[in-house]
Amino acid sequence: MHFRASTSLALLAFAATTVLAAPAAEPAPVPNKVEKRQAATAVLGEEPSPTYTGRAYGNLELIASLVTAPLQLDRIALLKDEDFIFDFRNPPGEIQVATGNGGRTVIANRKTLPALIGTGSGMTMGFLGPCGFNTPHTHPRATELNVPVVGSLNTSLILENGVRVINSHVDTFQMHVFPQGAIHQEFNPECGETIFVAGFNSEDFGTNQVADNFFKLPDQVIQAAVGGVITVDGRDIDQFKNMIPKNIAIGVEECLTKCGLNKR
DSSP states (O other), rough: EEEESSOOOOOOOGGGGOOOOOOSSSSOOOOOOOOOOEEEEHHOSOOOOOTTTTTTTHHHHHHHOOOHSSSHHHHHHHHOOGGGHHHHHSSSSSEEEEETTEEEEEESTTTGGGGTTTTTEEEEEEEOTTTTTTEEEEOOOOEEEEEESOEEEOOOOOOOOOOOOOOOEEEETTTTETTTTTTTEHHHHHOSSSEEEEEEEESSSOOOEHOOOOOOOOHHHHHHHSSSOOEEEETTTTTTGGGGGHHHHHHHHEEEEEHOOOOO
C-alpha cells in the first residue's frame, strides 16, 4: 500500500496515566476528543514486545512443514508459544511494511506469521498521518473488514463495471466492508493520526495498487485506455484531483487547509 500526504506522521504523546492530579480546589480536566485519541495512540507505544522474537518469519522450511502437515495437531507441534504472537509495533522484516509520506501499513500473513497457516485469516494495521491517503487498491484473494480504532476514515468503494461508487465516513470503532476484488481507498480527513485494523478471510490476501500498476502497462496501452498522452505530477493535488473520486479530492483540499499543510 502507498500513501499520499503533505507531512510525516504526527506521533501523539498524551497518556491518561501521566496526567498530573489537579489541585484539590479544582476539578480534574476532562480530556477532549484529541486528547482521548492521543491516549489511545500512546497505548501502542514503540517498544517491542519482550516475548516476541519473530523466529518463524520467512522461515521457508518451517512454512513448508506447516503447509504439508496433515493435522492441526502436527502444525502446533512445529510451533513455539511465541510463534503465535505478532507485534504490529515492531514487526519482523521490512517486506511486509509499506511506508509512504502519509503513513504505513503492517501486514500479518502466512509469511510474517506462519501460525496463520490453516486458519484462513490475515490482518493489517494501518497508521495514516494527517490527511494521509491510502490510494485506490484491491485485495485479490480476500474481503476486508476495516475498523478505525483511533480517528476516522473517509472511504470510497466500487465493486465492478456499472455499479455506483459507495462513499462513506467511518468513525472510530465503526466497521466498513470491502468485498473481495473491489477497488477501494481510505483517507484520513483529520489533523491527527488515524489507526485502523483490517481483517481478511485469507492468509495471503494480497494488495493490488490500482494507479501504480496501471502505469506499469506499456505506454501505448495506457494512451489507448485514457484517450491520449497524460502527465501527472502528484506533488500538487490540482494536477490529479480530477482522476480520483470527487469527494476525496474535496476532502484532501479541506484537510490540507484545516491542518495548515502545504500542497505537494
